[in-house]
Amino acid sequence: MSRIAYFGPQGTFTEQAARTFGEATLVPVETVPLVLAAVRAGEVDAGCVPVENSVEGAVTATMDSLAEDSPLVAVAEALLPVRFSILVREGVKHEDIKTVASHPHALAQVRDWVATNLPNAVPVATTSTASAAVHVHDGEFDAAVSAPVAVLHYPLVELATDVADVDNAVTRFLLLRRPGKPPEPTGTDRTSLFVVIAHDEPGSLAGTLSELALRGINLSRIESRPMRGRFGEYRFYLDFDGHVSEPRIADALAALHRNSREVRFLGSYPKADRTLSAAPPRSTASDYTAALDWVAKVQEGL
């Protein structure tokens, strides 16, 4: 059976996401960079990590490891609705709570709830929502902001359930592997990459994005990350509809490669919500093939 490392310990949202990828032996790993290191080292077949949340945005540990360390590619994604349970030791009441622990993304999603309901509590960052539950069980902190399933793994009780400042919050997770042939196209796929623009000059980002627009490719996410060692320089993370096996996507990737300082392909994989953005007229696979056939004939003088 394949082995999937996930951002653990047991009882994280990421574990729930990993379970959606089918039968596998799940291996909890304490941080996102360590999950990805286990995949790179070949200790597991794949790794499941969060990549973005609809309230708090990018999971920067994931983005930066994907950009800077040896390449990995996404082969699947999962979307999970996010609502939290507040877990405490038996007998602990609202007024006893002086510290409330969780992953920074989770704390950010319940900031108003904590201010209203636990006004004397100081937020404390932990590596994950489930590790917060471990620390509460150990007596180190008073309350954990956890995934609802965490109460099944740790001997704690629910002070509150269904907690979220923003309704309909969603986190997106990626299943990452060492580079290999992408999964077969499904018709509703997403392609992800990082691009470093060649020159800092007017219109250079617009020029990069127009390579997608010109080919009728729907951009679904753009995020900039600093280049860390070089102040004022950025790499752009792009998500767009389509699969690298489609001629218009391959054509766009070739154009980006030609025009950019660096492109890192991060995978073509089925979209979790299966939504389809229709290719505009004259940009289907057969339109591209017919056009290339015509050019080949012109080159041959036929």
Ligand SMILES: O=C(O)C(=O)C[C@]1(C(=O)O)C=C[C@@H](O)C=C1
């Ligand atoms: O700590 C967890 O349970 C995670 O899976 C991480 C994570 C995240 O990184 O955003 C996942 C979903 C929630 O938005 C809060 C935390």
